[in-house]
Amino acid sequence: MTTQAALLNPMTVLDQFKKNDVTHVVYLPDSETNHLFIAMENDPDIDVIPVAREAETMAIAAGLIIGGKNPVCLLQNTGMFESGDSIRGLGLDVNLPVVMVIGYRGWTRHGNTPDSAARFTEPFLHAFGINYYLVEDDADADRFTIAFEEARAQNRPVAVLVGDEYHGFNRPDLDEVREEISRQ
Amino acid sequence: MIRNSDLMEVLSKHRGEAVVMSTMTATRSWTAASDSEALDLPLGGAMGKTSSVALGIALAHPDRKIIVLDGDGSLEMNLGTLATIAGKAPANLYHFVMENGVYAVTGGQPIPGKDRVSFAEMAKGAGYSSAYEFDDLEDFALKIADILAEDGPVFVTIKAEPEIQNEPIGRRTRPVGQRSTAVALADLRKELGV
Numbered sequence: 001m002t003t004q005a006a007l008l009n010p011m012t013v014l015d016q017f018k019k020n021d022v023t024h025v026v027y028l029p030d031s032e033t034n035h036l037f038i039a040m041e042n043d044p045d046i047d048v049i050p051v052a053r054e055a056e057t058m059a060i061a062a063g064l065i066i067g068g069k070n071p072v073c074l075l076q077n078t079g080m081f082e083s084g085d086s087i088r089g090l091g092l093d094v095n096l097p098v099v100m101v102i103g104y105r106g107w108t109r110h111g112n113t114p115d116s117a118a119r120f121t122e123p124f125l126h127a128f129g130i131n132y133y134l135v136e137d138d139a140d141a142d143r144f145t146i147a148f149e150e151a152r153a154q155n156r157p158v159a160v161l162v163g164d165e166y167h168g169f170n171r172p173d174l175d176e177v178r179e180e181i182s183r184q
Numbered sequence: 185m186i187r188n189s190d191l192m193e194v195l196s197k198h199r200g201e202a203v204v205m206s207t208m209t210a211t212r213s214w215t216a217a218s219d220s221e222a223l224d225l226p227l228g229g230a231m232g233k234t235s236s237v238a239l240g241i242a243l244a245h246p247d248r249k250i251i252v253l254d255g256d257g258s259l260e261m262n263l264g265t266l267a268t269i270a271g272k273a274p275a276n277l278y279h280f281v282m283e284n285g286v287y288a289v290t291g292g293q294p295i296p297g298k299d300r301v302s303f304a305e306m307a308k309g310a311g312y313s314s315a316y317e318f319d320d321l322e323d324f325a326l327k328i329a330d331i332l333a334e335d336g337p338v339f340v341t342i343k344a345e346p347e348i349q350n351e352p353i354g355r356r357t358r359p360v361g362q363r364s365t366a367v368a369l370a371d372l373r374k375e376l377g378v
Contacts (some may be wrong), residue, residue, distance in 0.1 A: 052264025055325035063240020068378035085231050
């Protein structure tokens, strides 16, 4: 058994973005974040910037921050690996206060992580000296705010690892998400 | 073929209040030609991401023209940027590529597809509003004002003479007058009122 019961609603993530005055979400989709994408696309306060390759996310976020905006990068751990040099040169070297929300592909609570994407995720962040917070369900949502505050206070990238990407992001059906958005 | 320094002299006369971002060999000649240093942002070693940073600034400041001076080897490292930029369609972004066919800063090795790839056709196919290719300085000088008056994203590729360096990174010195990235960032943010 490698699954978990925790659930993270995409609207919880969106609420955290709005609470922290996020202006842009720079992201590359994976199948698990589709519902979050729909919610963001329908939100008038957030501009979604889809990219062709994950390494663009940190660079575009750098430009937005230089220009005075408050973006967040949304990508999977596999894309984080691909983005290594951008994180180094355009995140860490220029003291970029940006939060990376990273889908933790392969994460389990049981320590049994046959997926190498999961096994290398935290060592990668340690190697880059990037602090991170694990969010598994709605009860962990305030860790987004902690990450945003830390990034701003320290002028550094901070990561939020979403350890529920196979559940909460993919839990409601599309009609439920649209209905929830329309009620707000 | 156009010499970088000649092209930059012409471009500098037309940049107005535009932010100009540069990378690799373009930075050296642009730094020499520019008369608005605080609006310049040189990004060395961005591994092809200068145009991506430019997109972010362009979206943050839609009323300000953003010119990016890219390299052909740099663009090939980040080709997806063409689709990403076209997708957001910033009307204020002008994407120049100095196409010299080589990795000039590593000794002049040919880029993949040298003399076969058409960057202008790629940009047009990706969805840029327009795309141009110049190999003659006079032709460029005649048209640059109209190009910068267009709504972007506009793509301009320049058939440029290679200016090859072969000095190991550890032995290179920053060109006289070129600021560090940190200083350039601070200057630009101040100019943008951030």
